[in-house]
Amino acid sequence: MRLLLLAAVLGIALAARVSYDGHKVLRVNPTDDQLALLMQFKNRPGFSFRNEPRRTGANLDVMVSPEQHAAFLSFLKEKNIGFHVLFDNIQTLIEAEDRRQRPMSKVPRAISFDQYYRYDEINSYLEELAAKYPNLVTLESIGKSYEGRDMVVIKISSGGSGTRPAILIDGGIHAREWIAPATALYVIYQLVENNAANSALTDAVDWYILPVLNPDGYEYSHTADRMWRKTVSVTPISGCPGVDGNRNFGFHWNEVGASDYPCYEDYAGEVAFSEIEARNLRDFALAHKEQIKLYLTFHSYGGYLLYPWGYTSELPPDWHTLQELAADASLAHLNAGGDPFTIGSSTNVLYAAAGGSDDYMKGVAGIELSYTAELTDTYYGFQLPAELINETVTRFFESVRVFGSYVKENF
Numbered sequence: 001m002r003l004l005l006l007a008a009v010l011g012i013a014l015a016a017r018v019s020y021d022g023h024k025v026l027r028v029n030p031t032d033d034q035l036a037l038l039m040q041f042k043n044r045p046g047f048s049f050r051n052e053p054r055r056t057g058a059n060l061d062v063m064v065s066p067e068q069h070a071a072f073l074s075f076l077k078e079k080n081i082g083f084h085v086l087f088d089n090i091q092t093l094i095e096a097e098d099r100r101q102r103p104m105s106k107v108p109r110a111i112s113f114d115q116y117y118r119y120d121e122i123n124s125y126l127e128e129l130a131a132k133y134p135n136l137v138t139l140e141s142i143g144k145s146y147e148g149r150d151m152v153v154i155k156i157s158s159g160g161s162g163t164r165p166a167i168l169i170d171g172g173i174h175a176r177e178w179i180a181p182a183t184a185l186y187v188i189y190q191l192v193e194n195n196a197a198n199s200a201l202t203d204a205v206d207w208y209i210l211p212v213l214n215p216d217g218y219e220y221s222h223t224a225d226r227m228w229r230k231t232v233s234v235t236p237i238s239g240c241p242g243v244d245g246n247r248n249f250g251f252h253w254n255e256v257g258a259s260d261y262p263c264y265e266d267y268a269g270e271v272a273f274s275e276i277e278a279r280n281l282r283d284f285a286l287a288h289k290e291q292i293k294l295y296l297t298f299h300s301y302g303g304y305l306l307y308p309w310g311y312t313s314e315l316p317p318d319w320h321t322l323q324e325l326a327a328d329a330s331l332a333h334l335n336a337g338g339d340p341f342t343i344g345s346s347t348n349v350l351y352a353a354a355g356g357s358d359d360y361m362k363g364v365a366g367i368e369l370s371y372t373a374e375l376t377d378t379y380y381g382f383q384l385p386a387e388l389i390n391e392t393v394t395r396f397f398e399s400v401r402v403f404g405s406y407v408k409e410n411f
């Protein structure tokens with residue numbers, strides 16, 4: 001009883017949550033041939049591929065259930081595939097996160113970057129900013145999510161005409177990538193609450209930031225399943241809800257690197273833009289497409305700055321510009337104490353996957369500069385401990401500064 005009370009007070013639905021007790025994360029170092037063999041395990045019950053390397057020599061991180069562990073180890077040994085155990089029990093990381101989570105409060109204390117905020121808290125913060133900085137901030141709900149949550153875009157603009165160049169940022173299309181909304185929130189914090197120091201970034205450029213693009217999934221990853229990636233909409237298979245939002249955009253939709261099967265993590269949806277969240281973002285971007293010059297979508301993990309295309313290994317004609325700007329952003333990250341990013345087109349440096357928001361923004365909305373930022377190093381994966389948020393977001397803000405200055409100087 002006491003425990004339940006505590007759970008209620010903490011806002012944690014302990015009873016209903018998926019347990020990952022005994023789930024290990026193995027970092028496997030396959031050769032190209034071995035990787036082909038390993039692909040048979042993708043989407044098998046008890047396995048979750050956290051990334052899918054393309055480059056020779058890159059790691060593959062696999063989460064394995066306790067039931068599958070022994071057989072998988074034998075397989076790795078038999079095929080002589082190198083690996084090491086990254087986490088012995090992923091549930092211990094989840095529990096460490098829970099212990100750090102403080103009770104939800106309607107009005108958050110001063111914002112800080114040593115904790116992950118829930119959807120309601122993030123929106124309260126945005127409202128607080130709108131009330132406090134009416135000359136700089138306006139809020140717009142770009143529509144409701146599947147479960148009826150507002151998708152709130154904060155516009156940060158110091159004035160001027162509607163023809164100023166703008167930057168569109170979103171985070172959290174993948175529910176479990178908690179550092180993504182946290183980073184978007186930090187950009188908001190710096191541009192608004194620390195505007196005196198950052199006014200050069202807002203005096204000629206407008207910013208549209210949607211910190212939680214998949215609010216239902218984000219909340220679900222807090223209350224029910226820490227490893228949730230998708231939206232939560234009903235699919236043709238009962239018991240397998242959700243679509244991969246980043247496979248749902250209507251540009252070369254479902255051509256490669258996506259699944260038709262609703263139970264898989266990279267399910268593309270029944271049709272392009274089946275998901276209301278993807279449609280809402282699409283409509284917003286199209287309505288502002290003349291103004292938006294750069295799109296940044298935050299994901300984790302791995303330390304990549306990716307540009308289109310994800311649907312083909314061919315490069316866009318202006319790939320040099322995309323590459324050079326990303327290199328400058330990466331250098332700023334390095335100078336701030338972070339690691340350099342791996343830079344390249346999604347297909348060429350990560351894997352081919354069509355239906356991503358980045359490809360759509362460039363290919364259809366005509367936003368020339370479009371990037372996916374895979375934030376953070378690879379060790380903790382999706383469960384970057386809250387005490388590492390601060391250094392992650394402060395370093396990445398230096399990259400954001402580079403993107404902002406580029407737009408200011410070139411449009």
Ligand code: 0X9
Pocket residue numbers: 050051174177246299300301306309310311346347350351352353354355356357358359372374
């Ligand atoms: O697979 C994805 O959607 C992204 N990686 S993640 O681990 N965060 O899921 C990469 C997306 C890159 N862009 C495209 N493929 N269009």
Ligand code: ZN
Pocket residue numbers: 174177299300
């Ligand atoms: Zn992602």
